[in-house]
Amino acid sequence: MADTAATQSGTRVGPRKHEAVERLSEKLSRATSAVVTDYRGLTVHQLEELRAQLRAQGVDYVVVKNTLARRAAAAAGIAAFSEVLVGPVGLALGYGDLATPAKVLSEYFRINKRLPSVAGLVEGTVLDAQGVKTLAELPSREALLSQLAGTLLSPLTQLAGALDSITATFASTLEAYRDKLAAAA
Numbered sequence: 001m002a003d004t005a006a007t008q009s010g011t012r013v014g015p016r017k018h019e020a021v022e023r024l025s026e027k028l029s030r031a032t033s034a035v036v037t038d039y040r041g042l043t044v045h046q047l048e049e050l051r052a053q054l055r056a057q058g059v060d061y062v063v064v065k066n067t068l069a070r071r072a073a074a075a076a077g078i079a080a081f082s083e084v085l086v087g088p089v090g091l092a093l094g095y096g097d098l099a100t101p102a103k104v105l106s107e108y109f110r111i112n113k114r115l116p117s118v119a120g121l122v123e124g125t126v127l128d129a130q131g132v133k134t135l136a137e138l139p140s141r142e143a144l145l146s147q148l149a150g151t152l153l154s155p156l157t158q159l160a161g162a163l164d165s166i167t168a169t170f171a172s173t174l175e176a177y178r179d180k181l182a183a184a185a
Contacts (some may be wrong), residue, residue, distance in 0.1 A: 017068060024064060024072035024091075034081070034121040035101045035132055039063060039090040041114045050108055050115065060093045080126050084119035098122050099135050106136035114126045150184040 007165045028034065039047065047063075064072075066089065070082040075085070092101040102120060109115055120127040120135065127135065 007021040014071065020064065021068050021071045021075065024069060025075040027060060027062075027093050028072055028076035028078060028081075029097055031121075032096065032123060033094045033098045033101055033135075035094075035105050036084050036115050036119040037090045037092065037105060037115050038087060038118055039115060040088055046114070048110070049057075053108065054092055054101070054104055057100050057104055058094070058096050060095075061090055061103060062093070063090045078121065078124055079112075081121050084126060087118075089118065090115075097141055099138050099140070102132050102136035106133065 042050070051061045064089075065084075066085045069085045069089070069091065073079060073081040073085070075183040092105055102117065105115060105117055109117070117129055117132040119129060120132040122135065138144075
């Protein structure tokens with residue numbers, strides 16, 4: 001293999017950069033969500049702490065050149081994501097719950113007042129900063145499922161109560177009628 005590799009745009013990149021594009025493209029393809037952040041103002045120590053917090057939640061955080069990130073997005077089939085890769089950015093890539101990267105980064109921003117979310121990507125749809133904030137405020141999947149279960153069970157509980165009331169009323173009516181017949185006899 002030659003020292004350079006051709007990209008989709010026809011420009012040439014070195015083998016290390018080509019490998020970085022392939023790795024990021026694979027991660028973007030697997031990710032269910034991604035959040036673009038402006039990492040300016042963070043120290044190396046703060047960045048390592050953030051990475052540890054994200055890693056604990058199953059989220060990768062990568063700082064990559066925009067040119068390489070754009071190529072990786074195009075290779076992953078999400079070229080529209082390239083439009084939000086402007087300025088020095090870091091990518092938080094989540095592979096499970098859609099809101100996890102947004103929640104962790106939102107909490108980090110709330111505490112440290114650094115690392116604002118610039119944009120996001122959820123299952124192929126590009127979000128603006130407000131969309132990422134909204135995503136972070138959503139309840140967890142488990143909470144949403146329990147709310148749904150409660151909503152579905154409520155009418156059934158009311159029906160069971162109504163049927164129980166009807167049978168209790170019917171039973172007491174039959175007992176009263178029996179007592180009336182016994183008293184008349």
